[in-house]
Amino acid sequence: MLKFENCSIGHDRTLYEIPELELRRGEFVALIGANGSGKSTLMDSLVQGKFPDGKVSIEGRNWIDLKLMERAHQITLVDNHFLGFDYLKVSEYLELGRHSYTNFTGRLTAEDRLVVQKYIQILHLDSLLGQSTSTLSDGERQRVGIAKALIQETPIILLDEPTAFLDYPTKREVMSLLGQIAAESNRMVMIASHDIDFCIEYCSRILIIEKDSKILRSYQAITHDELVTKAFGI
Numbered sequence: 001m002l003k004f005e006n007c008s009i010g011h012d013r014t015l016y017e018i019p020e021l022e023l024r025r026g027e028f029v030a031l032i033g034a035n036g037s038g039k040s041t042l043m044d045s046l047v048q049g050k051f052p053d054g055k056v057s058i059e060g061r062n063w064i065d066l067k068l069m070e071r072a073h074q075i076t077l078v079d080n081h082f083l084g085f086d087y088l089k090v091s092e093y094l095e096l097g098r099h100s101y102t103n104f105t106g107r108l109t110a111e112d113r114l115v116v117q118k119y120i121q122i123l124h125l126d127s128l129l130g131q132s133t134s135t136l137s138d139g140e141r142q143r144v145g146i147a148k149a150l151i152q153e154t155p156i157i158l159l160d161e162p163t164a165f166l167d168y169p170t171k172r173e174v175m176s177l178l179g180q181i182a183a184e185s186n187r188m189v190m191i192a193s194h195d196i197d198f199c200i201e202y203c204s205r206i207l208i209i210e211k212d213s214k215i216l217r218s219y220q221a222i223t224h225d226e227l228v229t230k231a232f233g234i
């Protein structure tokens with residue numbers, strides 16, 4: 001569904017190349033690389049539709065030709081930058097997930113509300129709905145962020161370090177949930193992560209930004225030691 005051909009990734013200089021890569025629905029993909037190697041840059045480039053060269057296509061359509069709203073219906077990014085606002089309740093924040101589907105009034109339809117309600121149930125968020133988004137714990141904020149991404153109902157979900165700051169059981173819970181979402185709702189879920197052992201355990205595919213070659217390569221199965229050598233050169 002998401003295909004890269006001869007792409008260079010980087011802002012003002014090339015950080016690495018993606019010669020050829022095709023990601024499919026149902027896959028739970030980990031993106032691994034050293035600090036500053038360009039994991040967030042790839043996610044940002046996808047959301048913004050900015051690739052200096054090469055070709056990225058989704059379901060056969062050239063990604064850079066899609067309008068902003070068309071891209072918003074295809075892809076969602078959950079990052080760790082949102083720390084909440086005192087005035088924004090969890091329920092209101094989740095409703096923003098339907099924003100790209102509403103008309104100019106911004107009002108949700110009954111159908112939109114059903115979608116929001118569905119993911120509130122799946123992620124067990126009932127007890128948090130009236131709480132201010134600025135008061136959530138890291139684990140709660142992560143679950144709320146994932147719910148908002150699901151509410152957007154895009155076939156591609158990108159999460160930048162979704163397990164950062166979480167305790168051990170919550171990391172397991174989030175990884176298992178993301179794998180389930182990919183498989184059961186037929187979406188492609190990609191995470192950037194430094195939790196390499198969790199990625200090996202839970203993800204169906206590992207993408208490594210290789211330190212020596214500066215090439216992004218895909219692995220279906222890889223050991224901890226092989227991964228460390230390829231990603232960090234040690």
Ligand SMILES: Nc1ncnc2c1ncn2[C@@H]1O[C@H](COP(=O)(O)OP(=O)(O)OP(=O)(O)O)[C@@H](O)[C@H]1O
Pocket residue numbers: 011012015033034035036037038039040041042192
């Ligand atoms: N807007 C920007 N303009 C120019 N350079 C940028 C910009 N954003 C990031 N960079 C640079 O691009 C490189 C890759 O950064 P990026 O955040 O993608 O790495 P990362 O792999 O996600 O790192 P980490 O694991 O530390 O989060 C870094 O050298 C960074 O300084």
